[in-house]
Amino acid sequence: MTLAAVAGLGVYFASVGLDNADKLGSVIGALVAVAGLSLTVYGLVAASGGGRRLVQQTARASGGRISQVGGDQTGAASLGRDAAAEVRQRARAYKDGEISQVAGDQAPPAQP
Known part of the structure; x- marks a missing residue:
């Protein structure tokens, strides 16, 4: 080449x-x-990020299980940095499908 x-x-x-x-x-x-x-x-x-971030997730389950976690899992918000300002999660389960959704700040608060 x-x-x-x-x-x-x-x-x-x-x-x-x-x-x-x-x-x-x-x-x-x-x-x-x-x-x-x-x-x-x-x-x-x-x-x-311009000060705002968007976390958007979509899931469809048909006979299985899906878990969605959206938001800040890194502790950015507890360190004074911008976390996700908005979390959008959409899910649709068919037949025996199961969907679990968690959104928001998942990190433990900062210790003083």
């Missing part, structure tokens, strides 16, 4: 010339840098 890519680049450089290939490479590099910077900023904003 790598050998094919190197061969393809060699053919391309020979056909358009090194000067034109250098110019095109500079333009592509600048576009990739701008896209990377944009994605980095988006990732930082998305990671912060």
